[in-house]
Amino acid sequence: MRYLAIYDMDKTITRAPTWTRFLIHAARSHAPWRLGLLPLAGLASVGYLLRLLDRAGLKQATHRLLIGRALSPEALEGLGDAFAETVVARGVLAGARKRIAADRAAGYRLVLATASHRYYAAAIAARLGFDDVIATDARRNVDGHVLSLIEGENCYGPAKLRLVEKWLEAQGIGRGEAHVRAYSDHVSDAPLLGWADEPFAVNAHEPLRRLARQREWPLLDWHGGAD
Template identity: 30%
Template sequence: MSLAAQRPRLALFDLDHTLIPMDSDHGWGEFAIAMGWCDRTEFGRRNDEFFAHYQAGTLNVQDYVRFATEAIVQRGEQAAIAAHERFMQTVIHPAIKPQAVALVQSHLRAGDVVVITSATNEFVTRPIAAAFGVEHLLSTELERGADGWFTGEVKGLPNMREGKVTRMDAWLAARGLSWDTVESTFYSDSMNDVPLLERVNHPVATNPEPRLRALAQERGWRVLDLFTENT
């Protein structure tokens, strides 16, 4: 048996535009507008602006998280959780494609440790990870105040770009593992995730944006168009 076959297998997934064909953070913002929690004109303009910065790799995560979580901080825990349940039912569940579920389940059935690693904050992403049957989630964490609810500030290192590698380093170390002791695969659509794609054994450019598609082809990485293939 080869050394690679003896290692624990780790399957990492980005979330937005990788496992679901949308941006969950942007979608939550649109949902908040529809509920009347935010002014459509101003919030919509700023939400689109932040999203463009994310796509360009120039997003200030701290500024964005304060903006994106302002409504849930103000509304409070009970109302925010109830709203997210409606968001899951009306927006997320209809967007989850069978081929994405099948891909995740194939790794779980094979005994791989599956981790969703997303730049989107934990309030938005944790129920989505649960919908895929994934226990392990690394996302941008949020500080909690004395009342136990979110303050709107980022806790620790944002889970984005090089931060995804640092957070995965810590996740592995906490389990007595390292990159050298696991066989790792990472699926992502985004150039923001190149640092982690370069770190794993098996990078998979998944529904890749044009720049990542070109880079993957240049480097010989696997390209998976998940939403147009029978996976």
């Protein structure tokens, strides 16, 4: 039997969402003039709220505005590493660190499954001792430069479960061969939580709290540093 612990990242492990913070970090570090485009990024967010853009479209639009159409992988890796240092130093919940350590000690393979882009999520995961990362991937051009476009699916909602299942298949692990724990703060991860053997609603917002009560999923609060 394989033992897997699958963690969402934003507001499950981290204190706050990371995407906008990463965009501002990247613009400030790489091209400060792009900070002047923040109002346009705000308009894109309004477009999402009005359902003129989906989540993937919003991510692509804000990436293009604040990072640019294309960036070398080396430059983006540097931005991701610097951002990860900041997040891990001050933005990770103590309760999350405790649970990650406990799962590791219990022999679980630690998997981060996040809608965040791999180019910074992987750097955060590495610093926290995760074994594998399932994340949103960016498309690359023929020169290998990272584009603002998403490659494949945005790792969110039902797509996250599909990508987890695809990852399992690539690892040669059948579902019946794995015992899975899953942790998330958001109801969008209900497909993944329902699929897991041990689902945990962590720091849950009200829609997930209601669902967790209905399905008798444990509710955890990691803000105080204790489970």
